[in-house]
Amino acid sequence: MVNPPKQTIGVCYYPEHWPESRWDEDARLMVAAGITHVRIGEFAWSKLEPNPGEYRFDWLDASFEVLHRHGLKVVLGTPTATPPKWLVDQMPDMLAVDENGHVRGFGSRRHYCFSHEDYRKECARITTQFAKRYGNHPALIAWQTDNEYGCHDTVISFSEAALKGFRNWLAQKYQSPDAMNRAWGNVFWSMEYRSFDEVELPNLTVTEANPSHLMDFRRYSSDQVKSFNKLQTDIIRKYSSAPIGHNFMGSYTDFDHYAVSEDLDIATWDSYPIGFLDRDSSDDENKARYLGVGDPDLQAFHHDLYRACGQQRNGAADGRWWVMEQQPGPVNWAPYNPAPYPGAVELWAWEAFSAGAELVSYFRWRQPSFAQEQMHEALLLPNGEFNEGYHVCEKVSKLLESMEAKAQVERADVALVFDYESQWAWEIQPQGRDFSYIELIMRYYRALRRYGINADVIPATKEAIANRKLLVMPGMFNVSHELAEALASSKATILAGPRSGSKDENFQIVQDLPPGALRELMDIKITRVESRPPTSPVPLEDDFAFEGWREFVTAGEEVSASMRSEDGHDGVFENDRMIYLAGRPNAPLADHIIKTALEKAGIVAERLHRDIRLRDNNGIRYIFNYGPETVDCSEIIGGSELEFGEVKLVPRSVTAFRL
Amino acid sequence: MVNPPKQTIGVCYYPEHWPESRWDEDARLMVAAGITHVRIGEFAWSKLEPNPGEYRFDWLDASFEVLHRHGLKVVLGTPTATPPKWLVDQMPDMLAVDENGHVRGFGSRRHYCFSHEDYRKECARITTQFAKRYGNHPALIAWQTDNEYGCHDTVISFSEAALKGFRNWLAQKYQSPDAMNRAWGNVFWSMEYRSFDEVELPNLTVTEANPSHLMDFRRYSSDQVKSFNKLQTDIIRKYSSAPIGHNFMGSYTDFDHYAVSEDLDIATWDSYPIGFLDRDSSDDENKARYLGVGDPDLQAFHHDLYRACGQQRNGAADGRWWVMEQQPGPVNWAPYNPAPYPGAVELWAWEAFSAGAELVSYFRWRQPSFAQEQMHEALLLPNGEFNEGYHVCEKVSKLLESMEAKAQVERADVALVFDYESQWAWEIQPQGRDFSYIELIMRYYRALRRYGINADVIPATKEAIANRKLLVMPGMFNVSHELAEALASSKATILAGPRSGSKDENFQIVQDLPPGALRELMDIKITRVESRPPTSPVPLEDDFAFEGWREFVTAGEEVSASMRSEDGHDGVFENDRMIYLAGRPNAPLADHIIKTALEKAGIVAERLHRDIRLRDNNGIRYIFNYGPETVDCSEIIGGSELEFGEVKLVPRSVTAFRL
Amino acid sequence: MVNPPKQTIGVCYYPEHWPESRWDEDARLMVAAGITHVRIGEFAWSKLEPNPGEYRFDWLDASFEVLHRHGLKVVLGTPTATPPKWLVDQMPDMLAVDENGHVRGFGSRRHYCFSHEDYRKECARITTQFAKRYGNHPALIAWQTDNEYGCHDTVISFSEAALKGFRNWLAQKYQSPDAMNRAWGNVFWSMEYRSFDEVELPNLTVTEANPSHLMDFRRYSSDQVKSFNKLQTDIIRKYSSAPIGHNFMGSYTDFDHYAVSEDLDIATWDSYPIGFLDRDSSDDENKARYLGVGDPDLQAFHHDLYRACGQQRNGAADGRWWVMEQQPGPVNWAPYNPAPYPGAVELWAWEAFSAGAELVSYFRWRQPSFAQEQMHEALLLPNGEFNEGYHVCEKVSKLLESMEAKAQVERADVALVFDYESQWAWEIQPQGRDFSYIELIMRYYRALRRYGINADVIPATKEAIANRKLLVMPGMFNVSHELAEALASSKATILAGPRSGSKDENFQIVQDLPPGALRELMDIKITRVESRPPTSPVPLEDDFAFEGWREFVTAGEEVSASMRSEDGHDGVFENDRMIYLAGRPNAPLADHIIKTALEKAGIVAERLHRDIRLRDNNGIRYIFNYGPETVDCSEIIGGSELEFGEVKLVPRSVTAFRL
């Protein structure tokens, strides 16, 4: 990047929740904490259009003015995630329908079906109003479309609108029912369709639907998010030159975030480290150890993933990404909602900045005393006094200033392919109850982090895989011939398996068996797969094992096989270009195979202390201690002078030094 | 009480299930066992009105006559819990609707929606028939309205009738949509309503509904039970001077039992100690230890709670309460249905009588061989022979006679506030998955019982809190200014927290932070709460800990703080009037804090053996051994002469002596 | 049997899935592997009638010809399990409805309601087409009706068609509503009906429906399967003399398989040992030990059960039975899908042949690369190469040939009664959460197998119980007077209990208490039953215990009682004819009681090694090692010459010798 942007602090703000008399004081306090960016507007539809066509922008105008007066920059959200009740009553069939056929009603948020054409018209109308009125406001720094697409499982809807849309989508994709029948293999179980209008949505079937049918419906649903978003970005760009973002979520994969990002200038995401630890982690020991700080790798993974999303619009390395919402205290929505440990809120900020975030924006300015999120903490308490997060802003903003911190991450030698279709594929066909693509990805990602490697997380595009030393791509459901050729012609070491390249684009098993096109890189054939319960792993050498998933492989002569199981099957296959792992590795095996792959790629790496993580940004190396004990980091730091922090890193703290 | 009533035995009887030729023998055997009260009639609608408007009271007349001839007193139930099929077919929309929108059909019982106006008219009609015909029958001793309001989750219905009723209720409560919008905070997520007719029921929303919306729907639903019941009591009082009761259930809180009791003369409840142990308890060690006798505190808690309900109509201390249904053997509806241990059935009778019950009535006289309850044991076997419970009646009724037992419980120095709205509040907003108000209440109640304290369980009314030495009120969701003043002006020691006083009546966080109005008693502020998984309690001193819930508190100078956690936060706050506990106590901490509070209130108490419980009624002290081992109770008994039982209390047995 | 049939190998084949050019090669390879029988046609409706009335039998004709040319015999399936979409669109109400009232849509298979009259007409039409066209084809060896009745829980449907059918069925059964009211005990809870048209289906009731109502609906639903099947068999018999079978499933009991089998010539079933181990077993140690070979008793039980089904049409001992589908590798539908251990696939074949199977037919010939079963392995890999199962066919078919193996099982001295109504009864009324009839049956069956006993599994008919030395009949819900008389007049020792004979045919408790009519054999009375959680078994002598279920019994003087529990209740009752066990035995007690009963019946038996099982067929004794260790079987074999295998049986292997 020629002029890397300064790194700074933001906040999410709902002026409509507070008396106008308080707004000036709020702005003053924001500036005092070093906050520069303020997101407003999303969720405010009923306040802006209390009756159909009756606009009330006066309060939003005033809010812009107050923030502008204080020198704050505004990120303006379109309010389409919360259509008012009068709008829903005008078109009740705009509501989404769940898998059981139940209409998902008004009374919270995201109560719309992405496929509903008339609702899209309403979104275009309100977005046009926003874009015209604020598109050139001097305080406007960026746009946000809608809010958290997909939150509360809202991408997939089984509505009449979705049925109609899906049939049209199929017709456009396949042109003839016979082509679709062949692609899906509908000769099986007499599922052949004579016209696209015979196709139903794949819910409430007697037993599971055809995986090809399910996959196309997942693709269709994802496409609706993209086109829904593009409708807004096209309008905004007509009236405004400010960049556009959308706030993605963590651990959410129901639409292709790369594809949606093609229409965005900035990828942003909402980071809730503690909430996700408790909600998603299945490892009780981890849960207890990192209760108040979150998983040491899950935030980092998302930073890397959304950094890649930020690069989709221009296809260039100078993509922009933000943390749009950062948890500053306990939240309200996880099964349990513990408080952050001392130091944790600051640590999260540095984890984001060190991964190249331009902005870390807190959710939210002040805790409301009412409604669904009244137990979600904020920078201010409900009574307007400072909460802990406010003081973290003060501290971090001063350090950013003094360090002249800028967002600049270099292209990594190591890249891990994360592919949304693969996630859908293995949700549709786990074959063993606990098989999860993203969990498999995390096994490799964690191992990379434990070796201190800053990897890029990338889509499987030719451009993204170029110029790497090591490409890791487990579980990649469909490896096209083009991709395989690109891999073959790259200089990178490839680490693949299990399940990589096992299906074609129609969700059929690849011709002449898996790994399909990857056979261009290595002469192996997967002749059998098995899934096994957690109580029966497959023991290999030492403490290595496959957990839950194993493949039986026949290999050509130039392939060397190793890591034999107790029952006599090799687990690792290697040639000069590639390593194939024939199962889901336990943590020791993931470490071992990553170490092996790094060495093969000529990358030197050392295993870190279990709680320590590293990151480089703009010439600064950051060290994080996620654990409960003080860790001496003098070996990592050498004699370098510290930007901040201590060599003996206390629990949940950070230090940084210039490389 | 000037003339405390004699304590006696009853039974629930279904003459319509047996040949008329057997009725005389049944009555004779009842009398022989010492039974004096017989409940009949509820559930018999189809037998009494086989076709619309075609009444057949002859058999019920005859049944009254037989019982009367034997000197038995009749408790007559209205049959409104089981409308016949022809009635349902006349108005199919009278059926309740579950949370998923599924109609809850005919084929068992309680198949009606409390909000349905036309069904209420039918209830008024049949109740009028009953009241006119039997209101002055010489055998009639009391009425029962309907049966177990709310059983099988029937208070909350998502029907059209409920929607219409709820909108009207909101209109009456708030008068203007804007007032409702403000009270609910509907500015959040664009949930503002322009008219009451825009409001929906809070089910099937995309994510959780507004807690204020949910709370008002819970209040509305509870109010429907009260008005449904009052419709019947108003009619009955026109034609009969007999007192009216309703049989409440255990561990059931979906309506405000105090409010319904304002229209009742006698609070009665249905006691199933073993069934509830297996269904509700989450403690496996307790479950195994008390398998055949039930939880040592859960029955007692309900006795105390419904004794308070019995005091609501006249607001006086001479309220009446009964056990309307007492389990005499295994039941059919719990996940597992073990047999009572030897002695257990008798122990339960004394637990009720010692808590001031006038009547312990067994469910039921004879086990039917048919239909849903064929596996529910009774005093007689299906073949008419004696079952174990019959002999318990014989024994207990003789002892009652010889002791001249009367129902007379003194107002207790210690009272524990149990508040139905608080239960709904924390169901709506647990904030941590396992947070339960009633479970929190039980933690304190159990500790009181372990110290041998006979506490009253009370509503949070001025009258109920008056003249106490110690008031325990954890988790009380909304402490009004008036209540806080009453507490402040009382002489009682107050034990509060966690969550006490944290919300206002609209389900908003109290102004200037919790504990809201309780700050009038103690200068503390709750600045943060956290919920934690069971695997991560907060260790305090010794073996004390907070489990699942902790609050962070700032306190004024006159407040002394103690019980510091390992991570440096105080857990107990105390001044001259009040103790505030900033978390959910484990059992040792509950004991400790109760001990501290008792001492502060000037009450001397000793920790009992884990299986031993005490109760006083009418000058007699009862000692219960719930455990599997014989316990020597000579220290408790001193030299007193025993009314019955032994000093060395064998497992599951009772002894009693005059104080 | 006069001419016992040769034992042979078959395969399930879908020519429509593969290019016609491959068919000849497929047939050639089948023959080369020793395959003689090929099942085709089921599921092919859309291929045979792509538009209404437009038949396309050409490809099926051609397929017959290819197979015939190679000397292969065809088993032809009617395609009624997969009606095409156009047919469903013609009569959308033919779809089944689930318990929640949701329509079970098109998109997989078995999307029909058995009660739908118009769909039955369509089935008759297509079956007539099949029967006329292929009924006399020289290659045709047998018919299969439909496919796996009931798979995916499809027997029970809550559709309008089912409601209408059920009301008619009730009217025919009871003739008057009053008779039904009496039989069901509808006086309870005012459930009395004035006409059959008032009766609803027993789903979505507020709490559980009347067990008699549920039982009649289960009987009705089972009857629909029988009449649906008979519609096809009647048509087929008009045009063809080939025998007719249907492929039943394992662990499936929603219809009475004996009753359906009355219209079949051959009972066949689909055997998936690994899939069922993982799906059904609750014993983690067993699951790990037998992960890749399956439960050592579950397949055998089904072989015995379906052998009995094969005897229903003629009521004679020469019934025929096949394994229609045998798992040859990992499947796709269990929670986890491990690979068979080496030797397991062969072991399963011998387990079936040793139990008298005529045919073991593999599912399927070649793994498809598409649609729902793409991960279900086959004899050939998706690319057409041999998979492991192919080589097993080669080996086993050669051994069958060399041994001149024939299906001939002698009537066993020991019979275990398995009764479908009892299964429904205890599903309706488990009384303790984990009470399962089939699990209870398996406790006794396993014990018999552990003693090397080849038992018959039989219905409770006079004919089936005749000429036995020992009859085992635990949990038999309704023992009629006629059955009791037959038992009394037989010479067999009877082993009964718990719950045997406890209900009458109307699902009412038997008059004068259980065991009802069994009292004609033994003077005992069950006065109480209890169910207990798994954590609280009832300890008896030694390591014997009752698990989950116990009965309290009073016995006449001529009955000897023993096996007293710690709390003083006898557990075993015995007289000269009968043993009654008053609880659910743990494994040691099941072994003990079987041993006792065998001795009483004069049958000598020895406890086998835990992994070893025995079977006799046609004068050959087979020994199976299901375990992970080599077992020396020289004691069993004595000096006999082995047909195949080794005396030291390696893990998962078989040996056989002529008796």
Ligand SMILES: [Zn+2]
């Ligand atoms: Zn007696």
Ligand SMILES: [Zn+2]
């Ligand atoms: Zn539904």
Ligand SMILES: [Zn+2]
């Ligand atoms: Zn071979």
